[in-house]
Amino acid sequence: MELSEAIYGCKKNNPTAQQYLFDQYSEQMYALCYRYVKNAEDAEELMLDGFFNFFRKIDHFLYSGESSVLPWLKKIMINECLMFLRKNKSFINIALEDYEDVSLSNQIIERISAKDIYRMILELPVGYRTVFNLFVIEGLSHKEIAKTLHITEGTSKSQLSKARNILQLMISKSESIKHKKLYG
Numbered sequence: 161m162e163l164s165e166a167i168y169g170c171k172k173n174n175p176t177a178q179q180y181l182f183d184q185y186s187e188q189m190y191a192l193c194y195r196y197v198k199n200a201e202d203a204e205e206l207m208l209d210g211f212f213n214f215f216r217k218i219d220h221f222l223y224s225g226e227s228s229v230l231p232w233l234k235k236i237m238i239n240e241c242l243m244f245l246r247k248n249k250s251f252i253n254i255a256l257e258d259y260e261d262v263s264l265s266n267q268i269i270e271r272i273s274a275k276d277i278y279r280m281i282l283e284l285p286v287g288y289r290t291v292f293n294l295f296v297i298e299g300l301s302h303k304e305i306a307k308t309l310h311i312t313e314g315t316s317k318s319q320l321s322k323a324r325n326i327l328q329l330m331i332s333k334s335e336s337i338k339h340k341k342l343y344g
Contacts, residue, residue, distance in 0.1 A: 167223045170215055178215055185230070186211070189237050195293055196241035198282050206244055210237040238298065242308060245286060280330045288323035295320050 161169075161180050169177025189210060194203035214236050221232055281289060294300045294308065295316070302316040309316070 163226050163229060164223060167218070167221070167229070170218045173215075181214075181229075182211055185233055188230075189233065192234060192237050193241055195281070195297070196238070196290060197244060198286075198289070202244065206240045207237065210240040213240070234298070238294070238308075242290070245290060246310075276334065277327075277331075280327055280334075283330065284323050284326055288319050288326065291316055291319040292323040292327075 161177070163181075163184075166177045166180045166184075170181060186207065190203055190207045193206040193210070194200065197203050197206060210233070214233055217236070221228075223229070281292060284292060290309065291305055294305045295302070300308070302313045302320075305311070305316040306313045311319075
């Protein structure tokens with residue numbers, strides 16, 4: 161089935177077309193949701209809610225090629241995650257006094273696997289992780305993040321800066337532990 165056919169079928173409430181789109185994007189959308197909520201059950205539930213809303217709102221979607229589906233679907237999923245986080249009052253501000261400003265060499269960064277960096281991002285406090293995901297991974301501007309999260313642009317910038325500092329500290333500590341294991 162072609163993607164355009166699936167979109168057309170979904171607009172007609174065709175279960176086969178809906179299943180096709182779900183199968184095409186569910187794994188990627190689950191990973192996106194998990195990046196925000198850091199809980200497998202919540203991520204799965206949010207992904208399913210997101211697909212439900214995607215199919216419910218599909219009449220408003222203007223298909224303009226394969227590249228138009230993913231951004232629209234991602235936006236729905238991100239909104240689901242953000243509503244969930246707001247509902248659960250997961251946005252908290254954390255003082256950064258415990259975190260020193262750490263600079264990392266490119267040599268250290270090159271030795272860290274993407275899997276380790278992903279794990280470290282998941283360990284960030286939820287507010288920092290959310291802003292980091294929206295800015296670095298989703299490519300939103302601070303103005304867009306502020307509007308989406310109902311915070312100021314300054315808060316968005318501050319939380320991104322703090323997220324980066326915490327990640328630098330985590331990477332530095334990780335390298336220190338690896339160094340001790342290797343060299344005693």
